Amino acid sequence: MFSVLALWLALAGSPLHATIVAPGAPDSPETGGILRITAENSGGTLDPQISYVHITYQMEAIVYDGLTTFAKTPSKLSSHAIPDLAEALPEPQDGGRTYVFHLRHGIHFSNGKEVTPDDVVASMQRIFKVNSPTAGPYYSHIVGGEACLKDTEHCTLKGGVEADDRAWTVTFHLTHPDAEFFDRLAFQHASILPADTPAHDTGNEAPLGTGPYRIVSYEPNSGLKMERNPYFRQWDAVAQPAGYPDEIHYSFGLDPEAAVTAIENNQYDWMLESVPLDRQAEVGARFSDRVKLIEQLVIYYAALNVNLPPFNDLRVRQALNYALNRKAVVIYNGGPAVSTAACQMLPTGAPGYEPGCAYTKGASPEHPAPEWKEPDLALAKKLVEESGTKGQKVVIVTPGSGGSGAIANEIRATLVDLGYVASVRPITPVIEFSYIQNSDNKVQIGLTGWSADYPSASSFLRTLFSCATFIPHSSNSINASQFCDPKLDALMDRAAEVSLTDQKAGDALWAEASRALMAQAPALPLDQTRRVALTSTRVHGEYDTPIYEAVFSQMKLRRAGDAP
Amino acid sequence: MLKALLQRFGQTVFVLFGISVLVFLVFFATPGADPTSRIAGKNASPETIAKVRQEYGFDRPLPVQYTTMMKKLFITQDLTSYANRGEKVVPELIKAAPVTLSLATGGAVIWVVASILMGTVAAAFRGTWIDRTLMAVGLVGISIPVFWLGQVANLITQARYHDTWLFSWVPALGYVPFAESPVGWFKALIIPWCTLAVLFIGVYARVLRSDLVTVSGEDFMRTARAKGLSPTRVLLVHGLRTSMITFVSLFGMDFAQLIGGGALLTEVVFGLQGVGRLTYQALSALDLPLIMASVMYSAVFVVLANALVDVIYIFLDPRVRDGR
Secondary structure: OHHHHHHHHHHHOOOOHHHHOOOOOOOOOOOOOEEEEEEOOOOOOOOOOOOOOHHHHHHHOOOOOOOEEOOOOOOOOOOOOEEOOEOOOOOOEOOOOEEEEEEOOOOEOOOOOEOOHHHHHHHHHHHHHOOOOOHHHHHOOEOOHHHHHHOOOOOOOOOOEEEEOOOOEEEEEEOOOOOOHHHHHHOHHHOOOOOOOOOOOOOOOOOOOOOOEEEEEEEOOOEEEEEEOOOOOOOOOOOOOOOOOOEEEEEEOOOHHHHHHHHHOOOOOEEOOOOOHHHHHHHHHHOHHHEEEEEOOEEEEEEEOOOOOOOOOHHHHHHHHHHOOHHHHHHHOOOOOOEEEOOOOOOOOOOOOOOOEOOOOOOOOOOOEOOOOOOOHHHHHHHHHHHOOOOOEEEEEEEOOOOHHHHHHHHHHHHHHOOOEEEEEEEOHHHHHHHHOOOOOOOOEEEEEEEOOOOOOHHHHHHHHOHHHOOOOOOOOOOOOOOOOHHHHHHHHHHHHHHHHOHHHHHHHHHHHHHHHHHHOOEEEEEEEEEEEEEOOOEEOOOOOOOOOOOHHHOEEOOOOOOO | OHHHHHHHHHHHHHHHHHHHHHHHHHHHHOOOOOOHHHHHOOOOOHHHHHHHHHHOOOOOOHHHHHHHHHHHHHHOOOOEOOOOOOOEHHHHHHHHHHHHHHHHHHHHHHHHHHHHHHHHHHHHOOOOHHHHHHHHHHHHHHHOOHHHHHHHHHHHHHHHOOOOOOOOOOOOOOOOOOOOOHHHHHHHHHHHHHHHHHHHHHHHHHHHHHHHHHHOOOHHHHHHHHOOOOHHHHHHHHHHHHHHHHHHHHHHHHHHHHHHHHOHHHHHHOOOOOHHHHHHHHHHOOOHHHHHHHHHHHHHHHHHHHHHHHHHHHHHOHHHHHOO
């Protein structure tokens, strides 16, 4: 009987996959299979309102949705937030202080329960109840947010977030206008979860979500499994497209070197980490068709402490910026195909980025060159001479791994050339950032990198260099340069305000702020890198987006016998 | 007997206490180790930092923090990681233990069998080229660092010759639980077992050979030979049994140390998610609860193994039994 049916289907030319496609899956011959991913370590808690590492951000992008999101369809689309569980981006009311979101009908959590406005309100309250890392910086300007920060247990956001079950809307009231409000709602900490999700870190248990996949098992020491959310039906192909693989298996434990070999052998399909520098030539030569360079909104830099000698002198900060050979930095980070010399604290691709380099031969903050060309050691030496700081001791704090050590030594050699007594202090990478952002640790130069939670100029400039983010005697003062300039703050405020109504004019002001910041040189921008991604022969198609880098739901798998 | 047991228990508690205090104090003396800002997340507001500090008890005096941690580790067993909020360290260790046990046991079988063979043959052919060759091979094994050998094994079996008939059976690095697939378990572990065993084969073979040579001149060996027993019987029954004392005491310590996470480098190189790798992960993340749990776990095994070795002595050496 079966063979007769199969014959009939074959003769009728009907695609067999159409009969077996899972609920919520794209009706395509490329649907199905198990995607196998590997990473060195897991990312800790699965609670989307708390987890704050790249690995979980990427995994949870296809498990959870917010009112808004960033595009998950591979393309060079805008990196600004788009509507997700909300039907459209609402027009700002009350001068940008009120937003009324119309919730989509018929969207279900992975247990079949429909998403209601009450779930949205509860999710916003939960951000504070669980002490979400971004509760303060991203969401405390919702009316009632400040009170929630102080008394998390009794957080109601009264007057800040209101549900209307009849109109199927959720209204937000802000204490002040915010040009990045949609972006903040698109960040994973604002994921919409069922209202009855426990008000504490759920740890290894993933709360229910609305995306095309649900997490069915998780062992932080070994692996994670995702399968299709049976209640998912695609509502917007850009915001949350249906997923191709039937299951996604994440294995933890392979170091990046071993992971590269495993992918070369087709034992895994993709790895979290970038291909290590020493393997890039090999994979480039042998597997160029399986390698993809993915743009990242990341900037590597050295924070110069403006409150400690010698960097409390503008001339010294500028001198170091002029003297550093950024070509060497690029080589240490993998060469020009992977790394680009940076001259400012906004990475290429960030809103407000305008090419320009104030510190290279023949350039100045007033007359920047289009790009970095070569160091100007003579001018640097002259500036140091004028500052009268020659001979002082400088200690460079750096993460003790990867190319950072080599770059720190390059900076040390540059400082020695300029007449300082410089040394390098490597610190285990996991605590290096905490160490340099502790304002009591008296770090003169600290090497680090910064990747924004969402693409905006403010997540680089305001977060790292505003007066508000320098907290004296604090272990959590993210402004490691300890830089505070009220004039620059005012310019950044104005840029944010203008961006509310005129994105282009706002971006121009952010570009001006970036130039003004570099005129003060509180940091030594080093470079911006691309991610070198390697896939197995099974993976094909486009899967990268500006925000998530790789969207696993969009990885299509070849079956045995398919032509590569 | 009861007194001896109590004494042993007292020693164990004392050792564990000493280690735990040391690890705890070293952590808090390390600059930049304050986990509050790491737990709270980048750019967390001062209010969130204060809440986390209070929630985790970092605002309490160190002795109170220490006591709370020990209570959570040994009594309530709900101690959570500082690096992975929500990860309970005791269940993590329990899940990792079978991986380490599989690795250490398989490795031990190989090194015990191979080293007894090598040591006995070398002693039997003392002074000949066979003896010299075996001991030289053993020395080479001792000299090769396990992480290097593991990487070379991976290079050969996973990369360079993976697609050849010789190594195409080698699975991807990582552990396959026995319950899931006994064949997969064996395939995943056979190369790590051999790598782990290489160092120990050299050490044990040399120790055994030297003991066999030493006992060959003892009175009881002369008596055995005088009774007309064959040289093989004298060597294997009389000589080997007595010589196994050092071997067993060494084995007890080494095996316990491996079970307690000592195979760290092998686990890391082969991507086996055992106790050693967990310890490595804890150290690289400076995750005090996980460091504390894995160190305590390891210490318990070493102390217990000491006790077990003492018992085995009694069976192996009649002189120890007579002395009771």
